[in-house]
Amino acid sequence: MGEKTYQCSQCGKRIDTREAPYHCSNCRNTFELRYLKEQKRVDKSEKVYPCSQCGKSFTELGSLKRHERIHTGGKPFHCTQCGNNFTCLRNLKSHERIHTGGKAFHCSQCGKGLSCLQTMKVHERLHTGEKPYNCCQCGKRFISLGTLKKHEIIHTGEKPYNCTECGKHFAQSGHLKRHERTHTGEKPYNCSHCGKGFAAPGCLKKHERTHTGEKFYQCSMCLKDIYSLREQEKA
Template sequence: MEKPWKCGDCGKGFDYPSQLEIHRRTHTGERPFICSKCEKGFTHLSSLQAHQRTHSGERPFTCSVCGKRFTQSSNLLRHQRVHTGERPFACSECGNAFTQLSNLLQHQRVHTDERPFKCLDCGKCYKSSRELSCHQRVHTNERPFRCSHCGSGFRRSSQLTEHQRIHTGERPFRCSECGKRFTQSSKLWRHQRIHSDMRAFKCCDCKESFKSSNDLLKHQRVHTGERLFTCSECGKRFTRSFTLLRHQRLHAGGKLFICSECGKDSLGHSPCCNSSGFAQEEKLFT
């Protein structure tokens, strides 16, 4: 059945004029419901009421698996997919799956490059109203989410939640394969690629594939010759930070052991390539 109330901006249809009025706020940027604590605006009264719990600290909805508490029941339902691994919303273009429909819709703009939400201050455009709202705090320098432990301020409540785990040591996201735990679900998701053969990130120069975008970026320096990490002592440059740190130990007086089997070097005494140990040849940086 056709929905009679149409949006003049995007053509989306609605059953009632009140729904259309609320929807139009996504295009106009109107946020009539204002928080009395931080003056943040919302398009829905229910969103304001949920937001106000960030100030009061009230989190009435508790996860039965890990005990994490939420300000809204919908947030709890989404969170529970972290434990079940359920990602019911799949992209028809690339197969990436998401726990929320809104995340899928936002992701699909990666393929279309649609950016319908524009900042009135600088003209920068975004793929979601949430991204626009967070960006606007760059202009206002608003950091409404404060850590009760150290006072650090954050532009997003999710950033505060992740930061607080530094103080609590909480790592609620556990890999079902190896038991390793993480502070963020995104880090768990990236880690799980270690256990699978999926290599979604391909080098356009040599077609080699990698499990993460970070690994691909490191690899691409082989082709570009880029060496981002410079030794402050001697000026020698390296493609990776850990190689620089390893090199800097030589300046601190570390010993370098050369393997007689393969020619590799090490700052420790551990054997390599299944040999009985590092060769007698030993160098001391001077």
């Protein structure tokens, strides 16, 4: 009962003081005890750290710090293989398996290999049709919390991702990243036929059809490009 807990001075995560030197698994820093901030134990249900941007509260400072990166776009964890950046160490570790080929989990339905258990669970819902997350605004259901969160922005109009170059705001981080390429000139998607580079995968797909000869149609209702007549009939 008299056990003390300490907090990483860099990211706020609680540190296990049974290990010496004291290692923070969140930000990879190592400390001596005198550099750690003593922290009183709090009830796990008590959320004492509020976000100054949106008001959402958290039980730990480290959780708040990770959340704040949604608003700031901060991605301090860097992949040494491809240069991609991530908001937390867990996402980086999961991503790194793409390079190592590590796919420890396999779908029981189709055998597809996946790098982490949570990704496999979401994938399996494609087979079962399970959609456990529902929008409280319109009732639409989704297979993952992430897709629900993206959908909810339609109702709130929230645009938490802003471009540091021009200040333009976006509803999704992917949209911000695509926009940022208009400033940097980066074109990471290359055509396998001619090598031409594109800023977005959709632009690459449309270009590749100039090589394959596949036609695309335009929906008469919404003007969206559709790449097969069958899709147009469904629309």
